Amino acid sequence: MAVDKATVAQIAKLARIRVDEAQQQELSQELSNILGWVEQLGELDTDGVEPMTSVVEVQHTLRKDVVADGGRQADILANAPESKRGFFVVPKVVE
């Protein structure tokens, strides 16, 4: 599957990574090569095979719906590039 520049731009947008024109060209080549290579999976007949969801059998248990760990606002904000009055600060999103 060839991935053209427009597709690179589109998935870069979805992934929220800025990719300039020159990089789009390079990535279109690289991604096409990788996707071309993985396409050999088409040789395998997988009809009726269940897609793997978990590699070990785990018994999923429910825990009580209570706060297990809380009251750590200062810890949580400690690494934020910008915070104010207990909130993360981001560029204005509403005019």
Place this chain on the structure above:
Amino acid sequence: MTRPTEMTLAQARDALASGDISSVELTRAHVQAVEGARQLKAYITETPDRAMQMAEASDARRAKGEALGPLDGVPLGIKDLFSTKDVLTTAGSHILDGFKPPYESSVTANLWQAGAVMLGKTNLDEFAMGSSNETSYYGAAENPWRRQGDNRPLVPGGSSGGSAAAVAARAALGATGTDTGGSIRQPASLTGIVGLKPTYGRCSRFGIVAFASSLDQAGPMARTVRDCAILLGGMAGYDPNDGTSVDTPVPDYEAALTGDIRGLKVGIPKEYRVDGMPQEIEALWQQGVQWIRDAGAEPVEISLPRTKYALPAYYIIAPAEASSNLARYDGVRFGLRVPGEKTLDDMYEATRDEGFGREVKRRVLIGTYVLSAGYYDAYYNKARKVRTLIAQDFAEAYRQCDVILAPTSPSAAFGVGELADDPIAMYLNDVFTVPASLAGLPAISLPAGLSHDGLPLGLQLIGRAFDEETVLRAGEVMERAAGFTAEPAFVAGR
């Protein structure tokens, strides 16, 4: 007495127990070794003060007769993918600039609980994505080995390349690694040490920076099989904070090293060969088969027919999970923020452009693509079905054998920059390690011999789920047979 940095972890444990050395002496020697090995860039962050404090605390416990067990007072390197409370944790990425976690990963918490001493945080490929350590934002860690008569630098493998280089150069008695598709075993093979990827679910993933959550698994790296057994005992265990952690007792792994593998059926998978694999790796593998036979075990030819599809399936599944896991790096809650032109999206895009390296971007984009509408079934679901088939191959094989013997890596250590421009050639490094990852099985790599130009080559043993004990037992028998005593060109403190 052997120099403290040249003891095995087991020897150090015994010397601590008998009072022949204190943890302070042992740790000081290692702190100096870490400094003396800086040229390897094996560590991103050194924590000498913390190491000495932990060593003093260990000696104080021991003086009171309250030593905690085999790891009490033992200095270790910690891969910089494990969150360590209040200690810079980078994942080898620019985007985690300045990140000091307010919590401790469960595996490292277990180690500190057992009295172990932290020397520092070891280098790795960015977000553990790589097989050479060259994708680290902090510069590539270097292999302490050199080709005979050739002083050009070689890669230590990856992604746990810093841990591997540190252990090989005697700048740690052991280290933690993580393995998603081979990131413990391949660097162990390329640096002449032992590395064990446990069964998926054996060690908690809580607090380990996530790459591909259905594959990531922490494990030990050390210079002997016994050392790995001791270290695994300190790392493993059920953790309610990791929903895929498995609640089974942690056995005494060292006790599994009985030296007796008589009657053990060892599968030899005929598909573990690739074009261009050096003849010396094939020959070493056959040598391994002979060692197994000499020890009274029984080699059995087996088939894992879907082996060649493991790597392409992996390169859909791992990037898909990575693209989702790495969505959290948005310049809002931690790490790097690069202001965009105006909007919140501009800030996200600028931050992720500058914060992620080339390989990480490549994988996030591949992952985003294979998960996007219209391609999900063709790529992602197809790969998950192939994963089921790979696991079935192993299940079928284990009806005929107890453990599987194969090469670890299709080549010895390669030169810095040699594969950097060819992603697929780099991915092929993991061709023999990825299948066990996809099937969640425990696997060890141990040094078995040298290449024609004097570089270490590893062999791999793959076991049944949660049967680390057989893997370790067979590994120790092979280690003895191999008698690997070669040393790297660079050893700290010599």
